Amino acid sequence: MLGRFPALAGADLEVESGEVVLLSGPNGAGKTTLLRLCAGLLALRAGEAEVLGVNLAVEPRRVRRAVALVGHETFCYDDLTVAENVRFVARSTGHRAADADDALERVGLQRVANIAHGRLSQGQRRRLSLANALVRNPRLLLLDEPHAGLDEHGRAVLEEIVRSAPAEDRTVMLASHELELARRLATREVRIVAGQVHAVPPPAPAGAAVVAGFEPRA
Amino acid sequence: MSFLRDALLVAGKDLRIERRSRVALQQIIPFGGVVVMLFAFALDSDRTLLHQAAPGLFWAAVLLAVLLAVGRSFAIEEANRARDGLRLSGLDGGSIFLGKAAAVAVELFLLEVIVGAAVVVLYDVSVRGAVVLLCAAVAATVGLAATGTVYGVLAGGLRARETLLPLLVLPAVTPVMLGATRSFQAALDGTPGDAWPWVQLLTAFAVLAVAAGTVAFGPLLEEA
Amino acid sequence: MKRLFLATTVVSLGVTAVFALWVTPPRADQGFDAVRLLYLHAPTAWIAYLAFGVTALASLLWLFPRTRSATWDLLAGASAEVGVVFTGLTLVLGSLWGRPTWGTWWEWDARLTTTAILFFLYLGYLALRRTGTTADERGKRSAIAALIAFADVPVSYLSVTWWQTLHQQGTVFNERLSVKIDGSMAFTLVAAVVSFTLLYGYLVLERFELAQLEEGREARELERAIAERVRAEHVEVAPV
Numbered sequence: 001m002l003g004r005f006p007a008l009a010g011a012d013l014e015v016e017s018g019e020v021v022l023l024s025g026p027n028g029a030g031k032t033t034l035l036r037l038c039a040g041l042l043a044l045r046a047g048e049a050e051v052l053g054v055n056l057a058v059e060p061r062r063v064r065r066a067v068a069l070v071g072h073e074t075f076c077y078d079d080l081t082v083a084e085n086v087r088f089v090a091r092s093t094g095h096r097a098a099d100a101d102d103a104l105e106r107v108g109l110q111r112v113a114n115i116a117h118g119r120l121s122q123g124q125r126r127r128l129s130l131a132n133a134l135v136r137n138p139r140l141l142l143l144d145e146p147h148a149g150l151d152e153h154g155r156a157v158l159e160e161i162v163r164s165a166p167a168e169d170r171t172v173m174l175a176s177h178e179l180e181l182a183r184r185l186a187t188r189e190v191r192i193v194a195g196q197v198h199a200v201p202p203p204a205p206a207g208a209a210v211v212a213g214f215e216p217r218a
Numbered sequence: 219m220s221f222l223r224d225a226l227l228v229a230g231k232d233l234r235i236e237r238r239s240r241v242a243l244q245q246i247i248p249f250g251g252v253v254v255m256l257f258a259f260a261l262d263s264d265r266t267l268l269h270q271a272a273p274g275l276f277w278a279a280v281l282l283a284v285l286l287a288v289g290r291s292f293a294i295e296e297a298n299r300a301r302d303g304l305r306l307s308g309l310d311g312g313s314i315f316l317g318k319a320a321a322v323a324v325e326l327f328l329l330e331v332i333v334g335a336a337v338v339v340l341y342d343v344s345v346r347g348a349v350v351l352l353c354a355a356v357a358a359t360v361g362l363a364a365t366g367t368v369y370g371v372l373a374g375g376l377r378a379r380e381t382l383l384p385l386l387v388l389p390a391v392t393p394v395m396l397g398a399t400r401s402f403q404a405a406l407d408g409t410p411g412d413a414w415p416w417v418q419l420l421t422a423f424a425v426l427a428v429a430a431g432t433v434a435f436g437p438l439l440e441e442a
Numbered sequence: 443m444k445r446l447f448l449a450t451t452v453v454s455l456g457v458t459a460v461f462a463l464w465v466t467p468p469r470a471d472q473g474f475d476a477v478r479l480l481y482l483h484a485p486t487a488w489i490a491y492l493a494f495g496v497t498a499l500a501s502l503l504w505l506f507p508r509t510r511s512a513t514w515d516l517l518a519g520a521s522a523e524v525g526v527v528f529t530g531l532t533l534v535l536g537s538l539w540g541r542p543t544w545g546t547w548w549e550w551d552a553r554l555t556t557t558a559i560l561f562f563l564y565l566g567y568l569a570l571r572r573t574g575t576t577a578d579e580r581g582k583r584s585a586i587a588a589l590i591a592f593a594d595v596p597v598s599y600l601s602v603t604w605w606q607t608l609h610q611q612g613t614v615f616n617e618r619l620s621v622k623i624d625g626s627m628a629f630t631l632v633a634a635v636v637s638f639t640l641l642y643g644y645l646v647l648e649r650f651e652l653a654q655l656e657e658g659r660e661a662r663e664l665e666r667a668i669a670e671r672v673r674a675e676h677v678e679v680a681p682v
Contacts, residue, residue: 039306040305040306041302041305041306041441042441043440043441043578061308062308064305064306064307064308065308068306069306071299071302073298073299074298074303075298075299075302075304075306076298076303077231077235077297077300078294078297078298079235079239079294080231080234080235080238084234088227088231089307091227092224092227092228092308092309093307093308116238117298132303368590372570372583372586372587373570373573376570376573376575376583377573377574378573379573382566382569382570385562385565385566385569386566386569386570386587388562389559389562389563389566389594390563390590390591390594392559392601392602393597393598393600393601396601396602396604396605397601400604400605415604416604419600419601419604422597423597426593426597430593434586434590437582437586438582438583438586
């Protein structure tokens with residue numbers, strides 16, 4: 001991710017269930033690393049992280065089952081169609097193939113469902129990432145620069161997904177440079193600078209969605 | 219059993235990608251054919267020599283194709299960081315290994331049939347001892363696919379992985395090369411009895427490789 | 443301490459050389475003076491096996507979570523480096539000895555073939571170590587590769603032996619050496635094994651310390667870079 005340099009050093013953050021937390025901060029501050037860490041993709045070098053009540057160091061696979069990450073890449077296969085990619089995600093995470101069609105409809109990709117992933121535009125790829133995340137019905141949704149490449153309609157889709165998250169029992173953490181758009185969606189903003197979290201965390205109640213104070217392996 | 223179902227899911231995914239992209243069909247199998255031709259040039263198209271060396275040349279061609287098949291199997295996981303997608307899915311590392319190795323094995327079988335036919339025609343080989351040939355080919359292919367897949371993930375994501383893979387895989391599969399060549403030789407010579415110790419060796423190698431891969435694949439897929 | 447180690451190694455190597463070159467008799471049946479190569483060949487082969495055994499053991503200790511430490515990874519790498527050099531030496535010396543004795547540089551003998559496979563397996567292992575990822579990533583990948591390589595050796599040996607026995611062109615390894623071994627020859631061989639083991643220990647120690655220094659330099663650079671970054675960006679926002 002960030003080469004050999006620990007992207008996060010002494011970051012402390014608690015996110016409550018149902019919150020929409022905006023992570024802001026300069027490039028290379030560690031936002032992406034924090035999101036990948038919460039997704040269970042990075043191992044901790046020091047400290048502790050608990051996601052949805054599950055210790056990340058002990059049961060990373062359980063964390064992965066319960067979260068979804070929309071990253072810079074789609075994690076998809078170029079030679080498979082849009083529908084096949086989403087169905088693979090659905091079936092590999094223990095969901096039904098029918099859920100895939102619902103997710104595609106929700107992000108407005110049903111018309112390109114039979115087009116190969118390699119032929120999609122940047123904005124369509126971003127929507128596909130959102131569909132891949134929705135099909136997993138995650139308790140924690142991690143969005144890394146979700147606005148990038150999205151057109152007006154795409155942004156409306158994104159807003160709808162984030163706004164309906166609390167009703168769907170979903171916590172959202174999003175990293176963005178589109179601060180105006182992102183602030184409209186967020187219930188709280190946290191600034192990350194040089195791998196450290198700067199904000200006043202609310203008192204942590206029981207049942208926090210994410211409890212973390214960590215330093216990932218670079 | 220969900221372990222096997224997940225493996226089938228991954229294998230199906232890889233084979234579907236191959237069916238779409240036709241890299242195996244249009245690049246790897248023709249490559250095997252070219253290698254078989256090259257050997258004939260190297261031996262000055264001496265029919266008796268080619269006939270004698272046919273089993274070894276056939277398996278050498280298969281071994282080279284293994285490198286391409288494994289390289290391809292992991293190239294599709296590098297694009298768009300699909301590897302991260304696999305990790306995020308929460309699938310067990312062992313089932314991902316079995317799925318990917320099975321897909322490579324299926325591609326290799328197809329290649330062996332076609333390249334084998336080319337060898338029969340070009341090297342003037344008459345097929346005998348079909349049962350021995352089949353058993354040896356199955357055991358050898360499973361061993362090759364499993365070993366290749368372990369080293370594929372081991373070198374995956376590293377720089378210079380394309381050049382590293384052959385150096386890692388080829389010395390490790392020398393037992394398969396020997397076993398497969400000798401058992402084919404015995405079968406074609408009409409002494410299938412001599413082939414069985416080799417088939418046993420190939421089977422033992424395949425079992426070890428599959429077991430090692432099932433255990434090691436998960437940790438190797440992770441980023442430390 | 444290390445100097446004493448080095449001195450002991452050099453002295454024992456010297457004693458071995460004197461015995462191997464002047465005290466032991468030449469052998470008419472083994473190319474006269476060519477037999478002296480065996481005092482090098484046998485110990486280098488022993489060191490190669492020892493080195494790869496140490497690499498496997500250190501890799502196992504790295505993989506076991508309770509004993510995991512960067513030390514084992516570096517030791518595994520250092521030992522494999524020395525092992526590859528000694529495997530290469532074994533092959534070259536064996537070849538030099540084989541020429542006057544067997545009349546050929548190379549025989550597809552079981553032991554020769556397996557040693558050559560061993561050489562390439564660990565060459566691959568060393569190449570894997572140099573692909574420049576993080577220390578943890580390198581530790582994990584190379585430890586698993588070392589164990590696979592170590593497990594592959596007995597299977598290779600078995601297959602190569604079968605290959606020799608079933609394939610009638612193989613040459614029977616000349617074992618006359620062990621039939622009648624001179625007292626001074628036996629002593630020289632033991633001395634050679636001891637002094638080469640000392641040499642192995644010394645070389646691994648040197649390589650290990652060098653690797654540690656390299657890692658230490660990287661860690662220091664890392665800390666400096668973090669400190670700089672925190673200093674540079676800290677003024678922007680005051681922590682709360």
